[in-house]
Amino acid sequence: MKACGVIVEYNPFHNGHLYHLERSKETAEADCMIAIMSGNFLQRGEPAIIDKWHRAEAALKSGADLVLELPYIYAVEHSDYFSQGAVQALSEIGVESICFGSESGDIQAFLSAHDHLDQHAGLYDETVRKHLNQGYSFPEASRFGYQAVELPTNSIDLAQPNNILGYSYVKQILAYNNQIRPLTIKREKNHYHDETIEGNIASATSIRKELLADGMNLLVQDSIPEATRDQLLLYKENKGMWHEWNQYFSLLQHKILTLKPKDLRSIQGVDEGLEHRLQRIIKESENFQQFMEKLKTKRYTWTRLQRTLVHILTGTEKQDAQLLLNQPPPYVRVLAMSDTGKDYLRSTKKQMRIPLLTQPQQMNHLMLDIEERAAIAYYSVLEASVRNAMIKAEYGAPVQH
């Protein structure tokens, strides 16, 4: 049985994701499509609009055979760690290929970029370090690195965020398990961060924006499969909301202002006196947007700050994060599976080097403690009765059908 992996957030699953999933299956000639998906908090440091269970179910109904959870500690990180966690987990579960979307759709362009960067690794590393020391963010410093090594014209443009992510996947594949075939398919229209919907392939950002401002309107319905629409409506009806940062603002304010500076400083991402800046500014802010606008600087980008704020909500300490980010994944956890997915698991399970979990209580691990706190933090804004049921769901079995 041939499995192809895709690395996703599905926030929410839309027509572009459907196209990517179907084309990847063809390109890889795969029998089983495995999506590794961020859980309740996302790479840009945001709560997902609906929880991981409902997003996994939508993906399953739209053609994924297995949905795995990308552990929180990788999911809420910059592209290098994000890719590392995702590629390593897919490798452990035995995928034959990993297929990602890109502007060019040409895998050779990524491979040639990788070759070239590999040959000029010294210059690249030095340039990145220099710019980090000058106060640039990690993505900015990498961009200076790419410029310095002057990529050949037949390789990809690493100024594009999507290409950077794709490039990270290729780099991680070649470093961790070069038996996996890296594949890419050309994206259809609409860029990652576009904020308005045009046509039936829209970005997840524009869909969320529309949903939160205007609800499940026709523009949104045209951009997502029925299964996604159903899960979004179900979640809103039963749990009472679609999640967005501002709902967590009073909780965040309380936490930041009742933690001692020393305890705030122990949280992942709180460095260089940021604890004092956080405490000073949140005291004067009335909502999340206002807080972020006052908080951000050249050094502390919006995304980097949001990730740090998620870590404050979930109580994720830098000591634990550092420990976990520098290990291979300790397990692979299944969130959803089709019959094909189940068959695949049966066949791959014996060959796996790490435990395959269908419920977190099958193992004791620091990483699972963090997952539990992340689930609790995510559901904190729901009403008490719904909240407790969802905290229990964290220990439940995968979605199946």
Place this chain on the structure above:
Amino acid sequence: MKACGVIVEYNPFHNGHLYHLERSKETAEADCMIAIMSGNFLQRGEPAIIDKWHRAEAALKSGADLVLELPYIYAVEHSDYFSQGAVQALSEIGVESICFGSESGDIQAFLSAHDHLDQHAGLYDETVRKHLNQGYSFPEASRFGYQAVELPTNSIDLAQPNNILGYSYVKQILAYNNQIRPLTIKREKNHYHDETIEGNIASATSIRKELLADGMNLLVQDSIPEATRDQLLLYKENKGMWHEWNQYFSLLQHKILTLKPKDLRSIQGVDEGLEHRLQRIIKESENFQQFMEKLKTKRYTWTRLQRTLVHILTGTEKQDAQLLLNQPPPYVRVLAMSDTGKDYLRSTKKQMRIPLLTQPQQMNHLMLDIEERAAIAYYSVLEASVRNAMIKAEYGAPVQH
């Protein structure tokens, strides 16, 4: 100028408090009445129904000349520390007497109890220690201690909570500054913890119960001065609520479940594995009442647990609490003052050994950091715009008129 001190919570200020204040002034032949009052959190481990500023203003309008804040660290503690903090602060500001309410109204009965207990201190201490080791709470263990030393019939009954508190005041006065005259006046009807209102002197407990269940009805209005009614209504109108524990429940649940056990254990009152019990039980509880009922045991009384939960909300660590409880008060802070109160402050200020604060930013002290966190925690349940204004009020000047 002769000052008399009273030790109070005024939650809220009612007719019984008015009677106590007026009779104390007569009995002490005082020119200036000084009330030292708990701030936003109270001795039984509860949020005050309205904040300290509004309670202080009601007291000022009903005859208090000065309202001082009993620092959080003493206020949310058992009677020994509560009395210690209050008596020492009143002593530092130079009161000539301290007058408290009691069932007997006979100060000699308290003094003779003190004499007797002083002579049998060894037996008392030993009995208390033995019962603490057997798992009794501190109030229960003290009661065994009082029984063991067999108080003479002409002294007070230390099985009554009010007598215990009065006795603690006398003990602290004699230990800290025996120049202060201890005075007591006989209480009018209604006991401390009575839950229903009868007649126009009602307990604060029964008034709060009525207010929270039925609003500002005639029964309540008959039991409180106009100034209290005005402040209660003003607070509700402008801040949107009267405070009670259950409003803090989701915040408490989030905090307990996103703190690591080791961090929970560093909080004042979290001992002997209570951290695990808290995490296990709050996960299954839907509101504060349910949580407390599942949580309490013989060893962990309702009041003791509530104090611990307040410390979790305010992030008060045992290390800091122990340090501060074993020092004399580092300052005296004024919450409200009349013209008489102002005159008194002018005359006493020069003779004071510790700073007199009208605003917390006049001093840097660990105790003031805790006060700030307590204010933030208390106001956390208000809407963002009101909340931030009230956090700012913490740095404001005393109420005056």
